[in-house]
Amino acid sequence: MSVQKAYNSWAESYDEMLNKTRDLEEKVIRETLDGYYKSVVELGCGTGKNTAWLLQKCESLIAMDFSEAMLLKAQEKIESKKVSFKQQDLNIDWGLPEDSVDLVSCSLVLEHIKDLDAVFAKASKILKTDGQFYISELHPFKQYSGSKARFDDGNGIQELEVYVHHITDYTEAAAKNGFKLVQLKEWFDDDNKENIPRLVSFLFQK
Template sequence: MTYLSPLGYLLGLEGAALLRGFREGSADRAFVEARTAEIRRLLDTPGLADAEGVTAEPGTISTADVYQDWAPHYDTLGNTMIDIEQPIVQRILDGLPVGAALDAACGTGRHTAYLHRLGHRVTGCDASPDMLARARERLPDVDLREADLRQLPLPDDAVDTVVCALALAHVPDLTAVLAEFARVLRPGGHLVISDAHVMVSYLRPTLPRRPGPDGRPTLLTEYHRPLSAYLAAALPLGFQVRHCEEPRRPRHSLDPGAAPDPLPTHMSWDLQHWCPEASAAALDESPVVVIWHFQLEDCKSEDSRSEEE
């Protein structure tokens, strides 16, 4: 069970701001004294210390349940992670040969649509029928299939490019999924992955969702990984790294002089307005996503070069 309290989250932001300031050399005396004073103010704020937190049980809501709720609004929700990730993924795709492509965990089809515009013969797959329904509305002429990442509905050596965006944090076994990508890719094919950065899980923790079967709030189980985990899964399968990027959250514009939101009664990322300077110091320019470009080694080409030598 995890207990999430508004006061605890705010104190965590203050602590993260201090630790980051110490590490990066930006925590001068005025900054440290401001954080200390703000911590005292938060502790003394009437009602905040007594604001009821939420006890949530991890793992009692599924990814399918979450995306069922998200699907009707997914394309209209503001999502900083997508805003940061999408241009970089598209820039990588712009440099790849046009051919057969798979958008694995395609969601509502944002990368599927881009691949299609580039001229690829695209297949999209997703485990959420609700997200796929939105993709079919957007792309009625594209082959879209309901499928799990661990069992892709394609034969061996079927595609030249695989894209998998912001989905692997929902997968417990990374190696099994990357092995499926290697299976459907042709030798020399390209794999472009984006995923939530492990730092996000510390600075913006998963929030509780609707009550689970027992009536209690629940937390979606997510798997946030260090960068070494992707390499440990990919390299033994014959993938070679072509590019890796860790784009950062831009500086945001919370006004230190603005009145905070009403006294919080539940966990919300909007709590950052209660300590805007600490929030900026803790969160600004921190990694948001990791983006990998792998290429599957071409054994035939290697054999040909060996014979020529």
């Protein structure tokens, strides 16, 4: 099943099912981003877990995702003149003006994207100088041990197509596209550092 189809079928239960990764990331973004932004682009907004919160922190927001069912869920929840939802495959041109955005935010999406460099290039293109790029993903240690996005569609567990990205894949793609690393953090279940970290987050600046 393609990733897009999988998320279309996951959309109905995504918010309700037990999902430690989703819930930890909700905390990570809130602890990481403390600014107020004129213009924000959210990559892979899904059902809008972070969209409403980001809207409180900006004047305008473009929330993109290629799954129409995930987008529909987000749209059902969020009513604001400040947001526009856009069905968009992140692997192709985003159709946004250059140097126009203050923050690009990306939560739990890049494990589905093979070409990290292309995403960093697109983010760099639309960000203003000093603009920020927030990324939070399943930690590669978790990926090495076999964790990946999966859900029960009623007929059994569906595992989604994922790509392993090492920490240096992110930092090298960032450097190549003119970003400097502002913050790198690892996040653990129950803040317990005896566990393998569940998430890694990066804050880059153009």
